[in-house]
Amino acid sequence: MKDPSDNPLWMYFFYSHNTMKSWFQYRVDAILRSLAVFLREATGIIVIYITLTKFDDIGGWNIDELLFLFSLIFITYGILIIFFTGLRDFENIIYDGSFDRLILRPRGLLFQVIASNSDWFAAIGHGGLGIVLFIYSAGRVNIHWNTITILYYLAAVLGGVLIQGAMFLVFAILSFFIVKASKAQELIYWNMRKFSGYPISIFPKFVQYMMMYVVPFAFVNYFPAQYLLRKDDMHQYPEIYLYITPLIGIAMYFIAYLFWRYSIKFYKSTGT
Numbered sequence: 001m002k003d004p005s006d007n008p009l010w011m012y013f014f015y016s017h018n019t020m021k022s023w024f025q026y027r028v029d030a031i032l033r034s035l036a037v038f039l040r041e042a043t044g045i046i047v048i049y050i051t052l053t054k055f056d057d058i059g060g061w062n063i064d065e066l067l068f069l070f071s072l073i074f075i076t077y078g079i080l081i082i083f084f085t086g087l088r089d090f091e092n093i094i095y096d097g098s099f100d101r102l103i104l105r106p107r108g109l110l111f112q113v114i115a116s117n118s119d120w121f122a123a124i125g126h127g128g129l130g131i132v133l134f135i136y137s138a139g140r141v142n143i144h145w146n147t148i149t150i151l152y153y154l155a156a157v158l159g160g161v162l163i164q165g166a167m168f169l170v171f172a173i174l175s176f177f178i179v180k181a182s183k184a185q186e187l188i189y190w191n192m193r194k195f196s197g198y199p200i201s202i203f204p205k206f207v208q209y210m211m212m213y214v215v216p217f218a219f220v221n222y223f224p225a226q227y228l229l230r231k232d233d234m235h236q237y238p239e240i241y242l243y244i245t246p247l248i249g250i251a252m253y254f255i256a257y258l259f260w261r262y263s264i265k266f267y268k269s270t271g272t
Contacts, residue, residue, distance in 0.1 A: 037125025045070060045133070048197070059202040060232055064140040065225070070197045071133035072221035076160035078127020082120070084165045086113040090172035091182045099267070110260060113172070143228045155246045156224035162249030163220055164189075169256040173263045188215055196221055201233035212241075216252075219245045 045067070052063045061069075086093065090113065093099045102112045143149065167189055174181035192210065196217035200208045211218040219241070226234045227242040234242075 033121045034124040034128075037121050038128050041074065041126060041129050042132075045129070059199045061199050064137045065229060065231070066198065067133050068137040068141050068229070069199070069221050069225050071130050071137060072157070072160065072224060073193070073196050073217075074126045074130030074133060076130075076157055076164060076220055078123050078125075078130055079157070080161045080164050080168075081122045081126065082118045083114060083161075084168045085117045085119040085122075086115075087165070087168035087172045088119070088185075089117070090168075091175050091180070094175050109264065110169075110257070141229060149228060152227060153224070156227070159245035159247070159249035160220035160224070162253045163216055163245070166249070166252035166256040167215065169253070169260060173256070173260055176263050176266050176268075192217055199231070199233060201236060212237075216248060219248050 048070075049063065049067070052058065052066065056062070058066065081088065093102075093113065099113075102109055102116070105112060138145075168185075171181055171185040171189065174184055178184070192215040195203060195207060195211060200211050200218050200222050203211075208218075211222075223237075223241045224245055
């Protein structure tokens with residue numbers, strides 16, 4: 001009889017099950033911490049909402065359309081962090097010596113890093129807020145939901161997850177070469193993410209190029225939202241951008257994976 005541990009999918013769910021048990025060992029604490037993440041992020045959205053009620057729109061986007069943009073950011077991050085917490089926190093794995101233990105195990109290194117941890121509090125907090133924003137805004141922004149738009153939306157969410165996962169993988173790889181790669185992650189990923197709740201057309205060209213070609217958050221939410229909403233400011237960009245979020249996600253993650261395979265040879269243990 002074939003050993004189920006030879007099945008990567010079975011092994012992933014085995015890892016995830018154990019991780020979930022550890023995160024939810026104390027259920028009241030887990031609920032409160034998840035709620036704290038939800039409220040922390042929701043507070044920022046409420047402040048933005050109150051501020052935007054003073055304006056009719058921003059760059060031609062009304063408040064409901066902006067909330068739809070935000071919903072994509074939170075939903076994709078909520079899914080992302082279930083699978084890629086190990087990459088987000090990779091610097092810690094290097095410093096505490098956990099990565100050395102992973103090297104000695106008969107499993108793929110990247111698989112172990114990805115499967116070994118999931119930030120369920122962030123997943124529930126961000127993902128829950130994203131779902132709330134989606135439910136509130138999706139019915140108010142005149143999207144005609146049918147089989148095609150639903151499939152497009154699901155593909156765009158998957159592409160957005162892979163785009164951000166590829167970015168986390170690149171930042172993880174930097175830990176092989178530089179001290180405190182998390183500083184680069186903070187500077188590039190988290191700071192650029194703050195712009196992504198707004199239409200990129202309102203920003204200077206430099207920021208627009210950064211969000212399309214360097215840290216491509218525009219393909220996580222702006223262009224997918226444009227496919228569904230067709231706002232006037234889309235005329236500034238090639239129409240093909242509306243359709244390629246999943247392809248960009250797959251391509252970015254594949255290239256980042258090849259970079260991982262090349263860079264792993266430069267790893268040196270911290271000795272801890």
